[in-house]
Amino acid sequence: MMDAIYSYQSLYNFTYAIFKQIGCNNDDATTAAKALLGADVRGIDSHGVARLSGYVRLWEAGRINSKPNIHIKYETPSTAVVDGDAGLGLVVAPHAMQIAIDKAEKVGTGWVSVCNSNHFGIAGYHAMMALEKDMIGIAMTNASALVVPTFSIERMLGTNPIAVAIPAGEQPPFVADFATTTAANGKLEILQRKNEDAPLGWVQDKEGNASTNANELKTGGALLPLGSDREHGSHKGYALGSIVDIFSAVLSGASYGPWAPPFPAYVPMPENMPGKGLGHFFGAMRIDAFRPADEFKHHMDNWIERFRNAKPADGYEKVLVPGDPEREMELIRMKEGIPVVESISDDLKKLAEKFNIEWNLL
Amino acid sequence: MMDAIYSYQSLYNFTYAIFKQIGCNNDDATTAAKALLGADVRGIDSHGVARLSGYVRLWEAGRINSKPNIHIKYETPSTAVVDGDAGLGLVVAPHAMQIAIDKAEKVGTGWVSVCNSNHFGIAGYHAMMALEKDMIGIAMTNASALVVPTFSIERMLGTNPIAVAIPAGEQPPFVADFATTTAANGKLEILQRKNEDAPLGWVQDKEGNASTNANELKTGGALLPLGSDREHGSHKGYALGSIVDIFSAVLSGASYGPWAPPFPAYVPMPENMPGKGLGHFFGAMRIDAFRPADEFKHHMDNWIERFRNAKPADGYEKVLVPGDPEREMELIRMKEGIPVVESISDDLKKLAEKFNIEWNLL
Numbered sequence: 001m002m003d004a005i006y007s008y009q010s011l012y013n014f015t016y017a018i019f020k021q022i023g024c025n026n027d028d029a030t031t032a033a034k035a036l037l038g039a040d041v042r043g044i045d046s047h048g049v050a051r052l053s054g055y056v057r058l059w060e061a062g063r064i065n066s067k068p069n070i071h072i073k074y075e076t077p078s079t080a081v082v083d084g085d086a087g088l089g090l091v092v093a094p095h096a097m098q099i100a101i102d103k104a105e106k107v108g109t110g111w112v113s114v115c116n117s118n119h120f121g122i123a124g125y126h127a128m129m130a131l132e133k134d135m136i137g138i139a140m141t142n143a144s145a146l147v148v149p150t151f152s153i154e155r156m157l158g159t160n161p162i163a164v165a166i167p168a169g170e171q172p173p174f175v176a177d178f179a180t181t182t183a184a185n186g187k188l189e190i191l192q193r194k195n196e197d198a199p200l201g202w203v204q205d206k207e208g209n210a211s212t213n214a215n216e217l218k219t220g221g222a223l224l225p226l227g228s229d230r231e232h233g234s235h236k237g238y239a240l241g242s243i244v245d246i247f248s249a250v251l252s253g254a255s256y257g258p259w260a261p262p263f264p265a266y267v268p269m270p271e272n273m274p275g276k277g278l279g280h281f282f283g284a285m286r287i288d289a290f291r292p293a294d295e296f297k298h299h300m301d302n303w304i305e306r307f308r309n310a311k312p313a314d315g316y317e318k319v320l321v322p323g324d325p326e327r328e329m330e331l332i333r334m335k336e337g338i339p340v341v342e343s344i345s346d347d348l349k350k351l352a353e354k355f356n357i358e359w360n361l362l
Numbered sequence: 363m364m365d366a367i368y369s370y371q372s373l374y375n376f377t378y379a380i381f382k383q384i385g386c387n388n389d390d391a392t393t394a395a396k397a398l399l400g401a402d403v404r405g406i407d408s409h410g411v412a413r414l415s416g417y418v419r420l421w422e423a424g425r426i427n428s429k430p431n432i433h434i435k436y437e438t439p440s441t442a443v444v445d446g447d448a449g450l451g452l453v454v455a456p457h458a459m460q461i462a463i464d465k466a467e468k469v470g471t472g473w474v475s476v477c478n479s480n481h482f483g484i485a486g487y488h489a490m491m492a493l494e495k496d497m498i499g500i501a502m503t504n505a506s507a508l509v510v511p512t513f514s515i516e517r518m519l520g521t522n523p524i525a526v527a528i529p530a531g532e533q534p535p536f537v538a539d540f541a542t543t544t545a546a547n548g549k550l551e552i553l554q555r556k557n558e559d560a561p562l563g564w565v566q567d568k569e570g571n572a573s574t575n576a577n578e579l580k581t582g583g584a585l586l587p588l589g590s591d592r593e594h595g596s597h598k599g600y601a602l603g604s605i606v607d608i609f610s611a612v613l614s615g616a617s618y619g620p621w622a623p624p625f626p627a628y629v630p631m632p633e634n635m636p637g638k639g640l641g642h643f644f645g646a647m648r649i650d651a652f653r654p655a656d657e658f659k660h661h662m663d664n665w666i667e668r669f670r671n672a673k674p675a676d677g678y679e680k681v682l683v684p685g686d687p688e689r690e691m692e693l694i695r696m697k698e699g700i701p702v703v704e705s706i707s708d709d710l711k712k713l714a715e716k717f718n719i720e721w722n723l724l
Contacts, residue, residue, distance in 0.1 A: 074652065076648070078469045079470040109441055111470070148675075149669060151675055151682065152672045154673040154681075178595070208675030226589055226595050226598055232544050232561070235682075239540060242538070243538060250661050252652065253657075257669065275661070290441055291436065291615060307604070310514045310516040311514060313514060316514075320512070
């Protein structure tokens with residue numbers, strides 16, 4: 001079972017073609033393909049082309065509108081609520097992040113809460129849009145419930161990621177992008193494929209017992225908030241996931257908590273949903289709204305160099321700065337191509353057949 | 363060794379008198395005493411009157427200016443940088459949070475980064491200032507380095523707390539307030555007093571080995587970021603602590619990372635500090651800058667009720683919403699008084715003697 005290696009460009013062209021096939025216009029197909037591939041090049045394989053067929057199935061089920069009228073429902077000089085009109089999250093999110101950036105240009109910061117959207121790929125891609133404008137970018141999203149609150153056995157929150165991108169000068173930017181759980185669901189899926197156990201502290205079984213079974217979610221178990229258990233701070237991970245849920249969905253009018261819509265098209269929608277679709281939250285802060293940009297960047301360089309030179313523990317070569325692994329992966333994958341596991345290659349081939357697109361990725 | 367029980371009012375009066383003695387004017391002494399006691403009533407005993415003598419020692423060492431000229435260094439419609447002029451953090455923080463609130467009144471949100479400050483008590487107290495204005499409040503601060511980055515043995519970050527306060531309608535507000543470490547330093551101090559071990563995952567020794575020694579910080583060990591180790595997501599806690607450090611100190615021009623000034627007056631200041639004093643970061647977001655306030659509050663009530671009614675695991679009575687334990691503690695302590703351990707009572711008595719204030723707390 002060898003991984004196939006595809007170039008960024010060929011995967012991009014294929015993804016673009018698929019988004020065109022489901023009805024996106026050229027601009028939206030470009031935006032969506034770039035956002036989706038942003039995950040693959042950075043090594044977040046669970047959120048890239050691996051999900052392409054999932055988006056198509058959502059479109060087939062009528063849950064994604066490929067010709068959305070994305071619009072501002074309400075705004076102030078520094079805020080907006082955007083209705084994504086059930087568009088691809090991969091299109092809605094960059095649109096909303098751009099609104100945050102535009103507001104920051106004018107009044108220093110911009111904050112946009114989004115309803116009526118769906119899965120937006122990786123949060124970090126959208127947060128990083130702010131970097132080229134010398135802004136700090138923030139992105140988060142709620143997601144369908146897989147995570148229990150501390151002391152609970154009921155799935156109430158998604159893996160609700162937070163991304164923060166901060167520009168530097170000579171140094172590459174600081175880019176944090178993480179699920180508010182101990183481990184992201186994608187890491188469990190890797191263990192499932194390999195038939196391996198999970199470390200204690202990632203999941204619990206349906207009765208709330210600690211478990212190492214990587215398949216626990218298939219039998220009523222749940223992911224644990226960052227911190228794993230109360231003694232190790234899971235109430236903090238639960239609070240973080242809750243804040244993401246409230247900023248993304250309660251502020252915007254999306255569906256929150258256990259009512260967040262599921263990604264797999266075959267999973268029925270929750271009953272009595274209190275809002276529309278998934279929610280996201282974006283922020284942009286102009287660094288020169290706080291201090292001169294050059295001064296800030298000089299100190300960020302100093303911060304990054306100091307942390308990268310912190311004394312490593314025995315057995316570790318160096319201390320990393322958030323964003324280092326993904327940036328190194330991007331350099332490698334843009335040069336050497338993107339490995340895709342066989343099941344995902346098969347998935348893409350089936351998409352090619354379905355839409356009668358030439359399969360010429362290799 | 364019995365705890366003494368003091369009323370809120372008597373502890374407040376005493377604290378106010380001490381702040382007056384070190385030179386604060388009436389307004390600042392009121393602001394500082396309220397902020398400090400905000401920790402005691404909420405049960406965060408490590409951050410309340412237990413620190414009063416520490417603030418006095420900082421003043422004696424010339425590191426706190428009791429007559430500060432707190433001023434805006436730079437601003438845009440939605441942002442400001444505030445120079446605390448080495449004032450008490452307990453005074454500087456409410457002042458800066460008020461600026462964030464005033465900006466939110468005008469343009470929807472306000473964001474204030476603060477330099478040249480020092481310890482501000484509990485983050486939650488400042489975040490909660492936004493609630494009565496129907497705003498979401500955010501507060502964070504950097505602190506002297508006790509925490510290692512993932513893979514490191516060098517203390518580079520403080521416990522760098524984050525607080526987020528979100529108003530609701532019929533329900534009490536959502537108030538999260540947590541250190542970005544697995545356990546706060548105050549919890550270690552409690553174990554030290556009781557001569558008990560810490561759970562694995564709270565600290566490491568000076569070589570980076572896992573340890574259960576609650577005194578590990580006294581011999582070169584360190585606190586661990588939320589997540590404890592790489593396998594359980596410590597890189598996420600490290601990223602969160604870093605974001606707090608950068609927003610609070612790199613944005614404002616305060617001292618960051620390992621250069622953050624220490625709280626104990628006997629600890630020498632770090633060499634080559636890259637900025638002035640400690641840094642904080644505050645945010646205020648008007649909820650009606652996103653959707654009508656009544657609508658938002660109705661959905662927050664629904665969110666809170668749904669989470670409080672999530673199925674508890676065996677052995678747990680109920681699922682908590684962030685802020686529940688502290689609010690229950692406040693109700694009890696405002697009625698029954700605030701217990702103070704003997705060593706802290708002695709500390710306060712010595713302050714009374716030093717300033718020739720009548721000791722009539724009981």
